[in-house]
Amino acid sequence: MNPIDSEWKDIRMKKQKEDDLSDIPLNERKKFVKVLLEFNPKEKARKMTEKDRLVYQNLLASAKTVLDYKKIKKKFFDKPTKRRRGKKNMKLGKGFVFSVKDLKRFMKFILFYQPKGKRNWKDNCLKEWFGGKKMNKDVAIKLKQKIDWIAEKYSNPDREKNGNNETFSLNKIVPLSEYTAVAFFNKSSEKQALAFLYYVEFQDGYWGYFFLKESHVFGMSKIVKYLQEIEEFNFPRNL
Structure with a gap:
């Protein structure tokens, strides 16, 4: 002390x-x-x-x-902070308030960073942040609708950002908790895309998302390893 x-x-x-x-x-x-x-x-x-x-x-x-x-x-x-124009804050389920930037930083930490010689960080983070209650039916339906919308959006050949006109199709949904999930998409170029989805309790509630853009080889290997260990942590698999 x-x-x-x-x-x-x-x-x-x-x-x-x-x-x-x-x-x-x-x-x-x-x-x-x-x-x-x-x-x-x-x-x-x-x-x-x-x-x-x-x-x-x-x-x-x-x-x-x-x-x-x-x-x-x-x-x-404890003065109220001024909200910057364009800055988006969210309430992750019934938990803490994050900015999109903070949430991305946190996700990259648990998915792509592993201190040498340490293992407990991963178990603790995953259990604390993602090992929770099962997703209720309404939230799960909205998740599937959002994922279908993402697949359709990124398959649209008129999108400027999708210049290669690749098609997106859902490969797998992995629910992480009551309010978080990851979705694997197959692309026509035989590559995969990985989206992290988070549920925001605002008005009727909606799912936000962003694609993980770190090293595909390193990042995807972390996800695959996580999928292999998911049964050990007894996470909900209800979709």
């Missing part, structure tokens, strides 16, 4: 367990706030002027209740 964390552990425990902070001496509270500002990565990452830092420190030090503490902290740190 960080010696600083150890030094102020009692103060933090008191703050968490008691609503009234007034029994902590003012100078001790100021020291605690200083520790927060200097060693809490989440708070330290936010840019503050020296004036703001002093004001924030004094306000927190004067807080007499946990509620006061939270209100002051919210005023300085």
